[in-house]
Amino acid sequence: MTYKTQMDAARQGLITPQMEQVLREERISKAELLARTAAGRIVIPANVHHANLKAKGVGEGLSTKINVNLGVSEDCCHVDLELDKVRQAIALKTDAIMDLSTFGDTRTFRRRAIETSPVMIGTVPVYDAVARYAKSVEAITVDDFFDTVQLHAEDGVDFITIHAGLTQVAAARLKQSPRLTHVVSRGGSLLLHWMAANQVENPFYEHFDRLLEICRQYDVTISLGDGLRPGSIHDATDAAQIQELITLGELTKRAWRAHVQVMIEGPGHVPLNEVAANMQIEKKLCHGAPFYVLGPIVTDVAPGYDHITSAIGGALAATHGADFLCYVTPAEHLRLPDLNDMKEGIIAARIAAHAADIAKGLPGALDWDNAMSYARKELDWPRMLELAIDPEKAAAYRASSQPKDRQVCTMCGDLCAVKRSRKVLEGR
Amino acid sequence: MTYKTQMDAARQGLITPQMEQVLREERISKAELLARTAAGRIVIPANVHHANLKAKGVGEGLSTKINVNLGVSEDCCHVDLELDKVRQAIALKTDAIMDLSTFGDTRTFRRRAIETSPVMIGTVPVYDAVARYAKSVEAITVDDFFDTVQLHAEDGVDFITIHAGLTQVAAARLKQSPRLTHVVSRGGSLLLHWMAANQVENPFYEHFDRLLEICRQYDVTISLGDGLRPGSIHDATDAAQIQELITLGELTKRAWRAHVQVMIEGPGHVPLNEVAANMQIEKKLCHGAPFYVLGPIVTDVAPGYDHITSAIGGALAATHGADFLCYVTPAEHLRLPDLNDMKEGIIAARIAAHAADIAKGLPGALDWDNAMSYARKELDWPRMLELAIDPEKAAAYRASSQPKDRQVCTMCGDLCAVKRSRKVLEGR
Numbered sequence: 001m002t003y004k005t006q007m008d009a010a011r012q013g014l015i016t017p018q019m020e021q022v023l024r025e026e027r028i029s030k031a032e033l034l035a036r037t038a039a040g041r042i043v044i045p046a047n048v049h050h051a052n053l054k055a056k057g058v059g060e061g062l063s064t065k066i067n068v069n070l071g072v073s074e075d076c077c078h079v080d081l082e083l084d085k086v087r088q089a090i091a092l093k094t095d096a097i098m099d100l101s102t103f104g105d106t107r108t109f110r111r112r113a114i115e116t117s118p119v120m121i122g123t124v125p126v127y128d129a130v131a132r133y134a135k136s137v138e139a140i141t142v143d144d145f146f147d148t149v150q151l152h153a154e155d156g157v158d159f160i161t162i163h164a165g166l167t168q169v170a171a172a173r174l175k176q177s178p179r180l181t182h183v184v185s186r187g188g189s190l191l192l193h194w195m196a197a198n199q200v201e202n203p204f205y206e207h208f209d210r211l212l213e214i215c216r217q218y219d220v221t222i223s224l225g226d227g228l229r230p231g232s233i234h235d236a237t238d239a240a241q242i243q244e245l246i247t248l249g250e251l252t253k254r255a256w257r258a259h260v261q262v263m264i265e266g267p268g269h270v271p272l273n274e275v276a277a278n279m280q281i282e283k284k285l286c287h288g289a290p291f292y293v294l295g296p297i298v299t300d301v302a303p304g305y306d307h308i309t310s311a312i313g314g315a316l317a318a319t320h321g322a323d324f325l326c327y328v329t330p331a332e333h334l335r336l337p338d339l340n341d342m343k344e345g346i347i348a349a350r351i352a353a354h355a356a357d358i359a360k361g362l363p364g365a366l367d368w369d370n371a372m373s374y375a376r377k378e379l380d381w382p383r384m385l386e387l388a389i390d391p392e393k394a395a396a397y398r399a400s401s402q403p404k405d406r407q408v409c410t411m412c413g414d415l416c417a418v419k420r421s422r423k424v425l426e427g428r
Numbered sequence: 429m430t431y432k433t434q435m436d437a438a439r440q441g442l443i444t445p446q447m448e449q450v451l452r453e454e455r456i457s458k459a460e461l462l463a464r465t466a467a468g469r470i471v472i473p474a475n476v477h478h479a480n481l482k483a484k485g486v487g488e489g490l491s492t493k494i495n496v497n498l499g500v501s502e503d504c505c506h507v508d509l510e511l512d513k514v515r516q517a518i519a520l521k522t523d524a525i526m527d528l529s530t531f532g533d534t535r536t537f538r539r540r541a542i543e544t545s546p547v548m549i550g551t552v553p554v555y556d557a558v559a560r561y562a563k564s565v566e567a568i569t570v571d572d573f574f575d576t577v578q579l580h581a582e583d584g585v586d587f588i589t590i591h592a593g594l595t596q597v598a599a600a601r602l603k604q605s606p607r608l609t610h611v612v613s614r615g616g617s618l619l620l621h622w623m624a625a626n627q628v629e630n631p632f633y634e635h636f637d638r639l640l641e642i643c644r645q646y647d648v649t650i651s652l653g654d655g656l657r658p659g660s661i662h663d664a665t666d667a668a669q670i671q672e673l674i675t676l677g678e679l680t681k682r683a684w685r686a687h688v689q690v691m692i693e694g695p696g697h698v699p700l701n702e703v704a705a706n707m708q709i710e711k712k713l714c715h716g717a718p719f720y721v722l723g724p725i726v727t728d729v730a731p732g733y734d735h736i737t738s739a740i741g742g743a744l745a746a747t748h749g750a751d752f753l754c755y756v757t758p759a760e761h762l763r764l765p766d767l768n769d770m771k772e773g774i775i776a777a778r779i780a781a782h783a784a785d786i787a788k789g790l791p792g793a794l795d796w797d798n799a800m801s802y803a804r805k806e807l808d809w810p811r812m813l814e815l816a817i818d819p820e821k822a823a824a825y826r827a828s829s830q831p832k833d834r835q836v837c838t839m840c841g842d843l844c845a846v847k848r849s850r851k852v853l854e855g856r
Contacts, residue, residue: 075838183849232801272787304821335829359700373660401763410503421611
């Protein structure tokens with residue numbers, strides 16, 4: 001191979017097999033895909049060791065992608081259940097899965113997940129460093145951190161979250177402008193703990209070139225984590241968050257010089273009126289790198305319904321520039337999600353992504369809606385159910401409540417406006 | 429009484445008992461409430477015969493309100509079940525209930541609902557005209573329509589939907605610019621049918637002064653219906669919709685001259701990128717009258733999840749000027765909602781309304797979120813569950829998955845970022 005990474009290939013004008021896969025799924029030209037991948041505005045996370053990957057692109061002009069989080073943890077250590085989640089998530093059409101395992105034999109689970117999955121797999125190596133070394137956080141060494149990154153890269157992980165922007169400078173902002181909810185990123189809080197205990201700089205910032213070397217070798221996309229994302233509406237868009245983002249923008253340029261692909265991770269908890277500004281400032285400070293957001297959720301008061309609060313924020317975020325939505329489930333802020341929570345989270349995220357694709361005018365996005373609306377006008381129930389984002393749930397609702405007239409539904413019954421207006425306007 | 433309607437009173441500078449109720453709930457001055465009610469920018473739906481009403485205001489500078497639809501229909505004619513819904517909807521903190529009954533002894537149900545309810549009650553008299561006269565739609569007379577309005581007014585209905593803007597001129601637009609989904613408003617399609625069969629003008633447009641007389645006598649707020657709201661993303665913001673809105677703006681001025689309170693009803697199915705424009709054009713064409721929207725839902729493809737598609741659209745709509753959100757349930761497009769669907773719909777609508785109130789900077793809106801975030805930072809679980817928008821669901825989630833360490837939750841377990849960062853930053 002004459003190239004190391006997808007970005008490297010694009011810069012040489014080479015169409016890779018992974019790019020071919022992207023081109024089959026998206027309405028974008030070869031020239032656009034090459035130019036944007038070369039410029040870092042599109043990433044194609046595709047570890048050279050992820051053999052059965054069906055690669056997808058994330059970024060400008062592509063459909064909005066979604067991610068599912070899962071993994072084995074101390075309070076919920078059922079490997080088979082989590083592998084079942086992997087399969088279910090794929091069946092429910094997620095575009096990516098992050099394995100956030102923090103307990104037990106994380107490597108076995110990771111390798112089986114990668115083996116099972118044609119969708120891209122992401123991880124957070126810092127979690128795994130804690131799991132692997134099972135000692136006090138402060139005693140983890142810099143080599144431990146990087147050995148873990150190396151292991152994930154070898155195993156075939158397509159993208160890794162690295163909180164390299166939570167530097168001492170950024171941490172100082174937390175003290176200057178105290179927050180209501182401090183640090184709510186797990187990786188961020190672990191690094192903050194490690195840095196405070198050892199009185200040193202963030203290891204991934206300090207040794208960023210070492211990270212780039214590993215990522216270039218396997219073509220691991222770096223997802224620059226937002227360790228200082230706000231954990232409450234109160235803390236949104238504050239100095240600490242933006243300070244970290246400035247650093248992420250600087251690191252992005254360094255990665256690009258090494259032909260390493262980069263995404264940026266974003267908030268979090270953001271009021272609706274600040275969502276567009278957050279997208280714009282990321283695109284500016286990070287030079288157009290794809291934006292991967294967690295939510296954002298637009299109010300703090302709805303635990304049990306954060307798939308909805310995040311669908312609101314995610315739809316608006318993706319309309320204004322976010323490229324990749326991390327799902328949030330109804331279990332957020334309460335417990336680990338179960339299989340049903342995962343499903344609710346995936347559907348909500350897919351709704352947000354699709355609504356944004358329509359709003360952005362993504363070519364072809366409206367075809368699905370138009371097909372559904374045509375089926376509605378025709379009172380074609382089998383087709384409506386088939387086209388529904390969750391055919392199973394739609395069919396169950398329909399079956400549970402049978403109208404006297406099978407053409408209509410029990411919502412309006414004999415007063416069905418669709419039937420009546422078709423009669424008046426089309427004479428049938 | 430020296431005044432007929434709340435608007436009339438406001439124009440005389442009188443603070444009514446209903447205004448006192450509004451002032452207790454909202455952070456707005458007496459002068460602002462009087463000025464905006466006088467100008468039609470706030471309505472206080474309060475029929476003089478609704479004895480136990482606790483009045484609420486809808487409009488500029490007030491919190492976003494939500495409405496629940498229910499009622500007895502042919503496919504689901506259980507009066508007691510629907511009355512149970514009334515009680516449940518009130519317990520779940522809806523601000524309004526529309527009784528959309530279309531079958532059986534509608535008057536008994538309506539009177540019991542009004543008697544039961546301290547929240548404002550709305551109806552669509554055209555539906556009831558069909559139920560009452562149980563004959564072919566075209567045979568209903570103009571007097572039948574107005575007798576039904578009179579009956580609802582006498583019974584104590586606080587606001588009525590009247591599709592007076594679906595005129596022959598507006599109907600002509602449907603023929604000029606055909607739609608994918610014709611007319612999806614029940615009331616709209618009934619009037620279109622009636623007008624086409626009888627070759628006459630819309631009765632409520634033709635005899636609008638007759639309507640104003642009844643509404644002024646009982647202080648019934650007119651909710652000018654959008655019979656031509658789009659029923660698909662494809663049809664959003666089209667000529668027919670806007671033609672009708674122009675007429676609604678003209679009728680609004682006529683109502684205001686008679687001191688009759690007016691809201692405007694709005695779409696429907698609207699892509700996310702057209703939501704703000706829809707709010708702005710309503711406020712312009714209808715001279716600042718409060719906007720009452722159904723959804724809007726931002727994609728057509730998610731039957732079974734339209735509480736989510738409408739929460740996205742509703743939150744954005746209310747941020748940009750909508751004052752009143754009609755809930756949409758997961759059952760939309762599939763069947764009549766059951767009790768659980770109603771609950772899902774109410775919570776989703778309340779989330780949208782609250783997210784918008786935060787975004788608009790409504791004084792005090794963020795207090796709830798800040799209290800929740802403080803409880804989160806303190807790991808104060810009883811307080812978090814108490815503050816949750818649905819304490820019951822949040823508590824059930826929490827109870828279903830117990831962490832080893834009771835301070836945290838199973839989402840992160842020992843890696844809880846809140847606990848760790850508090851330790852690092854506060855030393856506790």
